[in-house]
Amino acid sequence: MYAKELAISNFRNYKEATLSFSRGKNIIIGENAQGKTNLIEAIDLLSSGKSSRAGEERELVRWSSANASIKLEYHARGYDESLSMDWKMKSPSAPNAVAQSRAQKTMFVNGVQQQSVKGILGRLLTVSFSAEDLNLLRGGPKYRRDWLDNLAIRLHPSFHDVTSSYAKSVMQRNKLLKTLAEKGRLSVSDQDELLVWDKQLARFGTQIIKMRLDLLASLLPIAESEQAHLSRSQERLSIDYAFRAQETVLQSNSTDEEDDDDSSSSTELAKSSEVKSMSDVRAMENVELARYMMKLMRERRWLELRRKQSLVGPHRDNLIFKLNDADAASFASQGQQRSIVLSLKLAELRRIQDEINEPPILLLDDVLAELDERRAQLLLSTVGDQMQTIMSTTHLSGIDSAWLNDAKVMTVHAGALKEDCPA
Ligand SMILES: Nc1ncnc2c1ncn2[C@@H]1O[C@H](COP(=O)(O)OP(=O)(O)O)[C@@H](O)[C@H]1O
Ligand SMILES: [Mg+2]
Structure with missing residues (x-):
């Protein structure tokens, strides 16, 4: 091309x-x-x-x-x-x-x-690479989510509908949470209305999570080998997908948090479902994953009402890059961080090339x-x-x-x- x-x-x-x-x-x-x-x-x-x-x-x-x-x-x-x-x-x-x-x-x-x-x-x-891309490591989770989603959308344009339907659903659901929170007690019809949005979030959210995990699985071996090449086989790159709903914590002092706030002043862990790993989730059927998301939402309902925010779903998730098993955002040197971004960009390039049979x-x-x-x-x-x-x-x-x-x-x-x- x-x-x-x-x-x-x-x-x-x-x-x-x-x-x-x-x-x-x-x-x-x-x-x-x-x-x-x-x-x-x-x-x-x-x-x-x-x-x-x-x-x-x-x-x-x-x-x-x-x-x-x-x-x-x-x-x-x-x-x-x-x-x-x-x-x-x-x-x-x-x-x-x-x-x-x-x-x-x-x-x-x-x-x-x-x-x-x-x-x-x-x-x-196109694959673009600029100084901004260093935010893939240094920036908030949104940079990493957007990187994956934007690549997915360009490889499979129909995925655009899924991400925009999901974003609209989160917005609507947050609006409803705010209204309900101000109202106090939830009537049966309030609960039904919330359930409608829970289902929307679970339906589109499942597709996004699955798409991200599949894409990651195809990018990882390429990025890993580029990183090995850059570091003369000294550094092994790995990537974890963090389902942040599983780690939702209860703030002692609930403030109006940003989605991307990684604040860790936790006092108590919210009641947690059994924790699923990246490969557990990848192996799940879509219906099963949707059911799991709905369960997490049920468990966090009161917390969501308190924060007036949807806390379960791919809009909260994160990617964690690791070098030799240590979190690269915290431990990698500036040079190593640049290598990781370069490896990710080269992986993106090869992935596109594989998909369309031309560079x-x-x-x-x-x-x-x-x-x-x-x-x-x-x-x-x-x-x-x-x-x-x-x-x-x-x-x-x-x-x-x-x-x-x-x-x-x-x-x-x-x-x-x-x-x-x-x-
Ligand atoms: N809508 C606009 N109309 C006129 N000038 C603009 C507009 N948007 C940006 N610029 C100008 O473009 C210049 C920046 O161009 P840019 O391509 O970012 O520079 P660089 O060569 O450093 O990459 C700035 O001087 C900015 O004021
Ligand atoms: Mg410039």
Whole structure:
């Protein structure tokens, strides 16, 4: 799979730009804040349907512009295809515009308008790697859950419906918990209503947990072997899926906690069902797992009412990375943490390649600055000529001259692109 040409208009700090790519290596050089990440974001958007850094669509539209568009022509599965998005502002944006203005997004596949983001998923497959990805280790559980779910959705676009139905159910159920908590006593009909949402959570939640565990099982051997390679067989990477409902603890001082709060000021363990391991759960039938989730919800009902929050389900779960059986988030060095993230990214890449029988496009946003020379060289040599790479960097030093030989080099300055090879 490879990108052929990107055309963008009034997107972020770009007015108009067209960029054609080489099938192999592409390097975009620029100082900070010139538009490197913006460019990579445009490609990533067409692959995943959403921006990982824009909170709202209007942020993507160039300030003071009424509309924006991006279009990528690419080659995949033996065909030339195109994906595009455009945005129309309800009212023009400004750097400090207040929230009123909104952007209406429209998506197209080969010029045909799509009803939902699902229409574009699974077509353009990219693996992106940026400094942000270090959050896979350092960030909260949400980064890790999103990493798995986003990969699952791109491999199996129909999974998008499951995750969005689940998210809506959790929201509705939390709303109900809040209403009921304020009400005090639960009537029979209150309990029935809650049960309806319990079932929804269990139904979609089971599918998400199963999907995550299957995906993890296929990623783990690849990540493990990449980590062994990076560490010259010194480090064994393992990943645990933590069902956090099983470890729900009762706070002595119940505060309005965030979902991701890993607060451990526990006083007493909530009444616990028998604890199931990752492989126990993977071996369970869907109905059995749904029943288990319902049981956990029943046991935690009073606690959920107290916290006004759904405490059981995949929206609370976590992934724990371990190096030689020690929790990597707490014990691994900075360098080891970078190796783990690199191993996970390479596993993602190979997993996609296995699924679609061709390599995805690799997007490296200013990532060499994050890696030491050995890890950077290893990344570049792994990538080699096997797949299209689009890389941004502030300078070329540190990149092997042999690697640079057949690369297409472009420079970006204040949202303007130039194809050249600086001296
Ligand atoms: N909607 C927008 N309109 C105009 N400029 C924007 C918009 N969004 C971001 N920018 C500008 O883009 C620049 C950052 O670009 P970025 O691609 O992140 O830089 P880098 O080259 O460091 O990766 C900043 O100067 C920022 O102000
Ligand atoms: Mg950047």
